[in-house]
Amino acid sequence: MAMAAPAMRMASSASFLPRLLPPTVFSTARAQFLVRQLSLPLFPNFNIAIPVGISLGLPSLPEVLEGIWEGILKAVPKKKTSHMKKRHRQMAGKALKDVTALCVCPACGGMKRMHYVCPTCASTHPADIFSLAPTPSTLISSSGSSSLRIHDTTSPTYPLAQTITNAHKLGCHHLATARGPQTGNIFASVGFGGDVKIWRQNPDSKEYELQWDLPTVSDAGKGDVWAIALSADENFLACTTSDGRIHVWDLAAKEKIQTYETGGGRGAAGGGGSFAMAVDLSRDGRLTASGHENGGVYVFNNDAGRMVYSLSGLAKPVRAVAFSPGCKRLAAAGNAGIIALYDMEHGEHVGNLSAPGNRPSWITSLDWNDTGDYLLSGQLDGKVKVWDVARGACVATHSETDSALWCVRWLPPTERALGPGMGKGERFCAAGASRSLSFYREATGI
Incomplete structure (x- = not known):
């Protein structure tokens, strides 16, 4: 029973990977390295032998980053224009000017x-x-x-x-x-x-x-x-x-x-x-x-x-x-x-x-x-x-x-x-x- 708990935890970690990453086929050596890195904090002395020729539905890290890179760029905060700079642009005549020459139409009562x-x-x-x-x-x-x-x-x-x-x-x-x-x-x-x-x-x-x-x-x-x-x-x-x-x-x-x-x-x-x-x-x-x-x-x-x-x-x-x-x-x-x-x-x-x-x-x-x-x-x-x-x-x-x-x-x-x-x-x-x-x-x- 002592060995059952780590095995169950290892199985849960392995079942988590397909849900985290979209399924794709890549090399066995890369799969072994990735599984060791994920299981290392849980089982320091535990080794998993993956038979040669078996492909796991796990993507590579560059493929993962490629999908989320655009979202990361969009999340970068833009530089905020200060009030002083806005005021300088307004005083220089480059800002949008308010329409102040308005009056009330004497016929219909609307603004014009x-x-x-x-x-x-x-x-x-x-x-x-x-x-x-x-x-x-x-x-x-x-x-x-x-x-x-x-x-x-x-x-x-x-x-x-x-x-x-x-x-x-x-x-x-x-x-x-x-x-x-x-x-x-x-x-x-x-x-x-x-x-x-x-x-x-x-x-x-x-x-x-x-x-x-x-x-x-x-x-x-x-x-x-x-x-x-x-x-x-x-x-x-x-x-x-x-x-x-x-x-x-x-x-x-x-x-x-x-x-x-x-x-x-x-x-x-x-x-x-x-x-x-x-x-x-x-x-x-x-x-x-x-x-x-x-x-x-x-x-x-x-x-x-x-x-x-x-x-x-x-x-x-x-x-x-x-x-x-x-x-x-x-x-x-x-x-x-x-x-x-x-x-x-x-x-x-x-x-x-x-x-x-x-x-x-x-x-x-x-x-x-x-x-x-x-x-x-x-x-x-x-x-x-x-x-x-x-x-x-x-x-x-x-x-x-x-x-x-x-x-x-x-x-x-x-x-x-x-x-x-x-x-x-x-x-x-x-x-x-x-x-x-x-x-x-x-x-x-x-």
């Missing part, structure tokens, strides 16, 4: 970002917003989606007044309206498919309906339409093409009345000029200006039907041109990151507007306010700048988003209070890759 349309009250575009067109009472927006959306700017919450579905199948990249107190009856839109449409407001329903499609198919060999501009009396439409031409249409007669050539140049296609990326009509209807990919800026006299100025000053693509309300100045900007100002009486380059910095961002949009005192610019880095033209300085910079801005527009001035506790003042809107509309108002409005 300041200067943004409430997502509960107004639906925004599902794609990048490429163009804006203001009227005395509405703001029209277009994007990479097929719909055009019209917001009511007479209400403090800017509600969605109308949605024109399936306006352009491939999306819309340019809109144009006339600027004036009695305008807003007509607007034009250009789709990525090259289709140009004229929309007119129904006097009964106050909704916009399709009036006319410009016959651009016949001009397929002369370049696709890109930028557009509408005259102040809503009777004429100027269109630029990818080969540098500018067409002027009479909307009442529904016919093309003028075509301006810019000649051969870099990026010319089919014998035309450089890609015409921007166009504008003066409010008196006398001049037409175009900006091109090769940096050229051209001004045409509509009465004489010819080019009057070929302006220099920008060597990079021009993405925006805009006449001042009195037609005394022309502003042009683009990839150079500066705004060039030209005198329209003599066609001279009179100055530049630029912000300090080694790498200025592309300027994608320009717009003058109704008095001509301030110029609005939108940039690819998401910044909106308000320029005092008389002083030649930037008086305000807004950077609500890091996404690209494709369009900025002044809203027509209002004669009534903008909202509860708000006075009268000028407003503008910015839109782009953030897919939302950002409205700003004059902080010192009276």
Whole structure:
């Protein structure tokens, strides 16, 4: 009986091994060594003879460690970042910043970002917003989606007044309206498919309906339409093409009345000029200006039907041109990151507007306010700048988003209070890759 107890204990140790390790076949010598090591603390003078040729279902130690090595690595504690290091990163501007510009929507009572349309009250575009067109009472927006959306700017919450579905199948990249107190009856839109449409407001329903499609198919060999501009009396439409031409249409007669050539140049296609990326009509209807990919800026006299100025000053693509309300100045900007100002009486380059910095961002949009005192610019880095033209300085910079801005527009001035506790003042809107509309108002409005 004295020998029975050790044998039973040895048997229990041997039966424990298969449960501890998964079954596998390995050498007899290794099995004998492992069994001796396990039984040594229990039986110092006990030897077990394992016959040669018998395989035990025991794995090797490297195979055991290989299975648990990944778990051991995962269990290693990570280095904890100290509060001081977190604070240093926050002070350096590398930490996530809290969104503090929040307010309560006066319509639904929900929380929303300041200067943004409430997502509960107004639906925004599902794609990048490429163009804006203001009227005395509405703001029209277009994007990479097929719909055009019209917001009511007479209400403090800017509600969605109308949605024109399936306006352009491939999306819309340019809109144009006339600027004036009695305008807003007509607007034009250009789709990525090259289709140009004229929309007119129904006097009964106050909704916009399709009036006319410009016959651009016949001009397929002369370049696709890109930028557009509408005259102040809503009777004429100027269109630029990818080969540098500018067409002027009479909307009442529904016919093309003028075509301006810019000649051969870099990026010319089919014998035309450089890609015409921007166009504008003066409010008196006398001049037409175009900006091109090769940096050229051209001004045409509509009465004489010819080019009057070929302006220099920008060597990079021009993405925006805009006449001042009195037609005394022309502003042009683009990839150079500066705004060039030209005198329209003599066609001279009179100055530049630029912000300090080694790498200025592309300027994608320009717009003058109704008095001509301030110029609005939108940039690819998401910044909106308000320029005092008389002083030649930037008086305000807004950077609500890091996404690209494709369009900025002044809203027509209002004669009534903008909202509860708000006075009268000028407003503008910015839109782009953030897919939302950002409205700003004059902080010192009276």
